[in-house]
Amino acid sequence: MNRLVPTCDRHALYEVAVQSVQWELDFLARLYQRRNGREARRFREDFCSTAALATAWALRDPKNHAVAVDLDPEPLAWARRHRLPFVPEAAPRVRLVRADVRRPRQPPVDVACALNFSWWVFHQRAQVLAYLKAARAGLRPGGLLVMDAFGGADAEKALIERTRKARGRTPDGLPTPAFTYVWDQARVNALDRRLLAYIHFELRDGRKLQRAFVYDWRMWTLPELRELAAEAGFRDFEIYSEGWDTKRRRQTGKMHKRVSLDNADGWTASCVLYR
Helix, strand or coil, X not given: CCCCCCCCCXXXXXXXXXXXXXXXXXXXXXXXXXXXXXXXXXXXXXXXXXXXHHHHHHHHCCCCEEEEEECCHHHHHHHHHHCHHHCCCCHHHEXXXXXXXXXXXXCCEEEEEECCCHHHHCCCHHHHHHHHHHHHHCEXXXXXXXXXXXXXXXXXXXXXXXXXXCCEECCCCCXXXXXXXXXXXXXXXXXXXXXXXXXXXXXXXXXXXXXXXXXXXXXXXXXXXXXXXXXXXXXXXXXXXXXXXXXXXXXXXXXXXXXXXXXXXXXXXXXEEEC
């Protein structure tokens, strides 16, 4: 019998809707290789949720090791139940840690990341600085930290975006149903740049999972992050964003280093901080 993941399994639907694990890891590995002339082996996924990146990193090579850190016990338990038992060849090299990412982790790693705008949970400058200092302390010499951000005139306002998603598959082999992923930016306050947003899931059979995820973020700017990175002791700071095909009106899948970024529309940037 062909089973479907229950509607309430928000983590499985999130992974299908939001994450591009192999593409992201390819980018991180290239950055490190280009900078250091050797392959990265140790990886840390901060704000890891269900540890999709950390597990995929370990699966790439028997020499790879990964640490996944999150303060929320629920997604870590999900990873232990739905992910690690189904990758026995990699599971011993993946360490799930429930902890505050503002505490340095040992042993240090080659590459760390805080993706899906997860670090925006910090509303105060001191909180971001504490995280950056801890992240840097947990990097090997030559290591790098990648964080993402978004913005632009069209992105920094209330909006609703709907994206249709085909059937997928969970780490434990169950198929997920086709659904619509809804990104709902309910409110943006220009005075403190506080963003209240939700993720909803709408299945094709009419079932809905409203407010599957709730986000109370501060929308940090790229200059703010650059200044904080320097204060935390990082030596270099680079910005990358995906290319855009004007004829096909879609992204190219290739990342490019930027010295300027058009703010007329929405943009998403990957910020690379070098130890």
